[in-house]
Amino acid sequence: MTKTEQADIKSKLLELGKRLKREAALAAESLREDVVKPGENTSLPTHPADQDVEGLDAEIAIAQNEELLWEQVQAAIQRIEAGNYGVCEQCGKLIDEARLQAIPYAAHCIDCARSDRDAIDQPVRGEPRRFR
Ligand SMILES: [Zn+2]
Structure with a gap:
């Protein structure tokens, strides 16, 4: 690279x-x-009593x-x-460049990510999620 x-x-x-x-x-x-903490006044108009x-x-x-x-x-x-x-934290091999393009923060090569569940690097979903 x-x-x-x-x-x-x-x-x-x-x-x-x-x-x-x-x-x-x-x-x-x-x-x-x-x-809303227990005992707190829950009568605020923006907070319906039934919490989601x-x-x-x-x-x-x-x-x-x-x-x-x-x-x-x-x-x-x-x-x-x-x-x-771009070096795998687990085995020290170079991480595939296509993988790095897809998951730029990947810390493990595809082999280690597959063999170790804890090492799975999740891709970020395309669009930022929206909050209310
Ligand atoms: Zn590896």
């Missing part, structure tokens, strides 16, 4: 990192709005997922800066 390609991927990662931070902040904010518990769970999952992805993105940026980007 050339220096130019790495610079491209780095700016992609920085952009992705910003987007994830923004989405995580939005998810956290909508969580704060939804959570399932929706809340989904928001918590999104917030955690975004945080996790953000960490992976930061780690990938650090690997570029350290000069060992």
Whole structure:
């Protein structure tokens, strides 16, 4: 991989990192709005008494997922800066470039990702999710 390609991927990662931070902040904010502590006054007009518990769970999952992805993105940026980007963290082999184009923060080669469930690098879905 050339220096130019790495610079491209780095700016992609920085952009992705910003987007994830923004989405995580939005998810956290909508969580704060939804959570009503026991004993608190729940008569606010914007909060119907019947809380959407399932929706809340989904928001918590999104917030955690975004945080996790953000960490992976930061780690990938650090690997570029350290000069060992594109090397599998597990077996030390070079990660396929097509894989890096699809998942720029991938830390494992396809073989290790397949053999180790914990090492699966999830691709980011195309469009940013929308919050209310
Ligand atoms: Zn590997």
